[in-house]
Each structure stands twice: as structure tokens, then as C-alpha cells.
Amino acid sequence: MTLAELKQHFITELETIYDKDESEQIFLIYLEDKFGLQYTPHNKVEKLDVIFSDLDKLKSGIPIQHITEKAFFYDDFFFVNQHTLIPRPETEELIEIIKNDYVKNPPSSIIDLGTGSGCIPISLKKIFPNANVSALDVSEKALEVAAINAKNLNTDILLIHQNLLEDFNLDRKFEVIISNPPYIRNLEKEEMHKNVLDFEPHLALFVEDDNALIFYERVIAFAENHLTENGVIYCEINQYLGEETKTLFLTKYKNVQLIKDISGNDRMIKATNN
Structure with missing residues (x-):
């Protein structure tokens, strides 16, 4: 043939x-x-x-990335399996925004909340090699994937097994806090492709319809004790809840930007008190 x-x-x-x-x-x-x-x-x-x-x-319906065990993200191939989300192009845009914001003065400390495959912290570590980069996830299986990717891509990041929905203290602060948390409401499932619904981890995707911003509330709670005075929070968000998410961050931060992705959808939040 x-x-x-x-x-x-x-x-x-x-x-x-x-x-x-x-x-x-x-x-x-x-x-x-x-x-x-x-x-x-x-x-x-x-x-x-x-x-x-x-x-x-x-x-x-199995995604091609699960069959090849590879997903291309920000100039690198990442190992992926059923325990993590497949990295998306929109998340590359988030990386690019952070890169451009810190081109003249790189951050010394970064943490990714809900890291999955580790694509965000690993990519940022390669951009900012002198930064101390940490990555947190509730799933031990996801952290195993992130560890493989960190090793394969020769990056030194600290992996932390922790549930963001629980109170905890890391005894350190970060200049940059990033999160691409679960944000898809159950009511939006009918819009999704079978290969996402059936084969990507629901733990990393979905929130209850009546509590859709719970993870952003927890990011804000974490930042109260862990964000430096001039630090910045970056989050990927649900495109249908842009204004609601912005309003939530404005309860704690003076400057909150709602940023659209390349397709024109509300996709990211940037929050700071600067």
C-alpha cells in the first residue's frame, strides 16, 4: 500500500x-x-x-496524541497520556504574553497551579532559565507525566502534590502565579468533541454549573499569601465567563485585564496591584 x-x-x-x-x-x-x-x-x-x-x-475517538504519546507545544514535543490534558494552542498564547511582559526583567520565581503535563512551567523555565519554577497538581499521575517531560526537556522544576481546593502554605512567595484550571461547565459538554469527553481527564476539565469560578477563587486565596507585592497572576479562563471572572479578580486586584485569544474569544486574565 x-x-x-x-x-x-x-x-x-x-x-x-x-x-x-x-x-x-x-x-x-x-x-x-x-x-x-x-x-x-x-x-x-x-x-x-x-x-x-x-x-x-x-x-x-482516542485522540491522535494519546496514540503517538506526543503533543507539540511551544517548540517542543511533550509526552502525554490519558492522565493529563493535551496542550492547546491557546495556552501557547498565554506563554507568549508572559514572555513579552518579562522580556526586560525576567521573574525569579514562578508557580503553575494545576500543571497537568507540565507544559506551562517547563516552557517558562526554558524561557527564563534562572527562575525558580514550581508546578502543583492534585493528580499524582499527572505529576508523573510532568516529571517525565521535565527530564526529557532538561528542565529543573519543583513538582508539588497538592489539592488547590484545600488550604495550604508553601512558605515562599512567587513573582508570577499561573493557572489553567478546570473551567468548563457541565452544561457545555454537548459542545465538546467525543475525543475530549471520553478520553481526557474530567478532573482537569469540568466544574459544577453553579460554582464555575471555584478554582479562580482558590487561585486568589493562594495568591493572598504567596504572591509578591508587585507580582502578577495569569489565568486561562472560560470564554463564556470572561466578565464574571474579571469581576471576581477586581474584588482583590486594582488592575485586571481580560485578554482575547487569536480567535477573538475572551481567554485570559491578568491581575496585579501595580
């Missing part, structure tokens, strides 16, 4: 889940991330038993 024939087979088999363009993109990612191959239409392909087995997994 040629790669051209295999591509068409992928598109046909995946048409009930993805449109043609998505199926083609998944095929190209699969070729490169699984086998290190570029698409050359007339080249013959081997390992068809492995490929067809993986295609069956894709048809069941």
Missing part, C-alpha cells in the same frame, strides 16, 4: 468522526510523530498491522 492509498483509507475510515481536512491532518501527524515519516505519496508503507490497529483506536 502506498502512502497516498493509506491517506485515503484514513480519510474514509474517519469520516464519521472528523471532516476531510481534520482526517488528513491527523494522518500527517500520525506519520510524522509515530514513524518519523514525511508524506511522499508513492512511497510504500510497512507495519500495516500496527497502523490499522491504531486506526481502530482513532475511530473509537
